[in-house]
Amino acid sequence: MEVITTAAGADSSGAKTAGAAPFLAAPVPASDEEFAELVDTLVADPNRHGQLTDLLRENHPWYNERGTATVAQMRGWVLLGFARTGVSDHALLFVLEELDTGIDPYLVATAACALRSYAKPNPALAPFVMRALTQNRYRDDPVSFLAYADYSLGPEATSPVRELLLTLAWLGPHARSVLPELEATVKSGGLSKKALVEAHRTLEAIRGSEEEPDCCKLPDGLISKFSWAAKARRSSESIASTVFEDQDGAGITFNEFFQGRPSIVVFFYTRCDNPLKCSLTVTKLARVQKLLESRNLAEQIQTAAITYDPAFDVAERIRRYGEKRSVRMDASHRMLRATNGIDSLRQHFKLGVNFVESLVNRHRLEVYVLDRNGRVAASFERLHWDEQEVVDRAVEVLAERKKPARITTPMMGTLASIAIAFFPKCPVCWAAYLSMLGVTGLIQVPYSPWLQPILAVLMIANITSVWLRGRATGRMIGPYLVTLGALVILASRFNSGSLKLAALGIVLTLTGSLLGVFTAQRSSAHLNY
Amino acid sequence: MKVELQINNTTNANGRFVGWSPSPCRIRITDPTGATTQTVVVQLSGVSTATGGAVVFRKTAAGANSTTLDLSLPINGASVPFFVVGRKASISNGDVSIQVRAKIANSPIVGTIRCMVRIRKNAESLTTAERDRFLAAFASLNTTGRFQDFRDMHTLLSQPQAHGAKGFLPWHRSYLLDLEREIQTIDPSVALPYWRFDQPGPKLFTLEFMGVAGPTGTVQWSATNPMQFWATESGLGVTRSPMVGWTPTTQPGPGVINEAATLALGSTYVAFRSPMELNPHGQAHTRWFGFIRAVPTAAKDPLFFLLHCNVDRIWAKWQRINGRFDPAVAASYDSAPANPGHNLPDTMWPWNGITNATDPTRPPTAPGGGMASSPCTTAPGTQPRVQQTLDYRGTISAASRLAFDYDDA
């Protein structure tokens, strides 16, 4: 599938469509009927279709403390709502997600049905539908679309296989790429009598039309992969001190592990009963590790698998889980559980997961690439991710400029301090300076007293920055020197003939600023393995 | 003078297990003190306890059995091959020994090695010690996490690899072998017992063994039975109760066709496999309420493995009666085209590691890795092929021996 990335600044919080705000104002529906009515309300109002999409976020509060079966029921009903409203480009991602990795008959059937209300058939959709058919053919259980939480089995009952076949028929010639696979499935003799009738109609629809399908590209609005430029990345400060336990029982904080080198992070839990999700995710992580090894990058790019279920997934469990899937485990590659709570992690990564008590009730596929500062640089969400693509992205992050730029801020601040120290008190002094610098021969630069407050602000910014860094690292010598330097510079302004004082102030400021930068760098290097 | 004996051509103590098929062994002189010629004739004999196992010997794999065997050993230490064949099953590790006497003055004993004739037995015939060793080892496996692999191999998503097609018997033979070898890494003296579902199980369905259904159908075990801690991914214990009107301790499984009728289904694999998969196999599963009654949950019940051990034994017996060990003989298997994993030369999922990343007919993951190895044989390797499961006794090719046998097959 074509790589789609958003512009810098986009957020992977889920269904953040342009316009409609999340539907969080309404209280959690108290009953099935109320939920169904609320969804119907959204369906009926075209201005609120964005809120319908928002209901497909796993972490939507309406799914809190609901069992998996109830969540499936609710999501399926929302998907059926899309069948009435039409599936937007943004909602398409959730529909494809269900086809890509779903194994619940109701959800797969409703997703297949919803897809048929998308604006236009597209060849890129066919592999998703065919994959769902292959994955769900042995679970072709009857489902009902008649009403919410309805399980009636009359003639209007349908099934995932039926819905998928109908969707392939809707795709028509756009499904030609999967024709051989569909023919093989029909030939295998595994379809029921009813499904066979439908299958033959589908085959005809695919073969029959002379229409040439458009090229195989998913719509530009489909979002499953996000990238952020370095400046736009969310700081990891809020979880810097989150404590993990690894597969060997060793404790390590977020910063201790994730600072200093880029990382590839997946989420999983051992009690996931969808083999297309967690089991496959961790298996693929092992493949990612092999790719890194083959490129001699296994020590430069770390990997981690973090469990959603830290209370149950104790060290021994996650170690076995990883071992059975051939995951490499060492200082740079770990299976982790958060021992001081999953909540802060959920907030930071905006994880697509929800819980009934401590048990996961639903989660999405999610893989993250973190930069060397532990900030999310890229994410791959919902759909099957390609190991090579993830590794390539991590390599790009690895190649990002290291932070010598970090020195520019204190240097600018220091220069500002110097400038203030020597700022001319009058136009004559201004001319004298410029002469000294040989500038007046070239340009007549007017006396610019307005520069003083600007330089003062820069100096204060420098002092503040050094103090913050000092507090973060615990090394306060830099801030003390910079503050003292600033005071000395100010004193020199009020003391005529204070060149020595100014020089002393500059030296103190410069020393303090540089110390602040280098002790911070040394601090993080010390924490790396 | 001293000699060194190797059972299954290994010095590994965990390789000192034999069955009904000839196990390749070797012997050599390690200390020729007292030898007056370039070769020394020694005599091998088996020494059994009253209740223990018994062995006989062969000079070659196809040779005649004899209770003693004379071999001429060079004093330069070169190994001389021979074969050991189990004659009577052991009940504990090392309850039979092979003694070597030099045929010189005083007939000194120059070497002894203990071994075991390790055989899969009817669960009803196990001694208390055998039963307890099996339960302890199986309960241990359950907690190692490795057991979860065997669960994951038998869920609905993976079932077309194993059920309702001709590979049903080879796949389950490999599955049981893998599990048994894992159990043997915990206790090498343990072999999987089987449940004769066409007979009453007065010892099997007790608190001390596979448990007794409580009032809700949750199985109860005695306070000394390690199975009381049995757990699987969805929780504690086992749900299993007999269908109404059936008392498993005194009655065979209702409607389960007996062994004789099963063996008489047909002398070709095509005629045999398909009906027997439904009855007695499927029928034995559905005589219960609980986990064992449906494919997605069956492997959560330890009885499942004893059930399938009997299914495999019946196949083994059928093979012996009809001479169906040779994959090259058409009647030994079914040559009709089938999905990968079911044809004779095919490797089988999950041991071959093939997933739907490369083959859409396969499941998305392949839990558990390759087939467990055994110090007793190199067969079938980490990726067993269907055809390797047929000649499990090494009848056609000695190298195919899988190192398991049944007490009556």
Added chain:
Amino acid sequence: MTTKKRASKKAAKAPRKMSALAALSVATNAKKTTAERVSALAQAPEAVMKSDDNLQKLCNVVKNTEEPVQVRLEAINALATAAFAVATFEPYRNDYIATLQEAAVDPNQEIRESALGLLASEKNKFAQKKLLDGLKNPAKALVPPEKALQLLSYDVHTEAYGVARDIVDNSPNELARQEALRVLAADPNSTKLFEKLLRDKDETREVRQVAASALNSLAPQKLQEHAREMLLDDSEYEDIQATSLSAVKQFGDDEEVAKDKALLKSVNRMSADAKSSKYKKSAKDFLAMVAEKEEK
């Protein structure tokens, strides 16, 4: 005797088998006796695989409330047997599940339990909803609460925890309480509850055993600590001490155990003084095992 002659000799002894189609015909014939029909149903699954019509005949027997319950139950079993041949059964699964869902709300409780048991194995959402509704509202219950809890425990992802906790505190019967505890064994937040139950001598043996098993799953180290304390406690019941000994024997740290003189002394006392010969033997076996490992 050659193998071929042996085979035919065996064939002669084997009972005459009805063809699958003939068996299906008998099974679906209301004029035959219940016993005949039940017996025939054992051979009918193969017929199901041959055609959709055959499947429907069997399904109709299940759904027909006029049929004898025994025949209907065996018909469900015949379908379940056929379902084991997953690849061949694929075309029939939809109707099979539909039949089970209908049977799950049958007037007869045995039929309901049989169908719900199979559906629970499939993690069927319809079945889970019905079972949960029945626990929350007894008027809607299709099976007794202990059965509902047991079937809901097949899937850790159900919403049963809240209900299970309520039942532990306020149970309609002891069996329901035990099954509720089994459900909670999947919840790490219940560890403290299980510790409390394990050490409570007023609890039944069954509950304490469930607690021991739950702790082995959720917090094995805690079980070892409690097991040790219970073995040292002379006032503790013998059967709980036997369970504790099993836990230590099976899952304890061999080296730690060998060094634990107090524990070994207690077990030694158990080997001599236990009222049950079974527990005495268990204690003796344990000591022998420790001694053997020490020698090595």
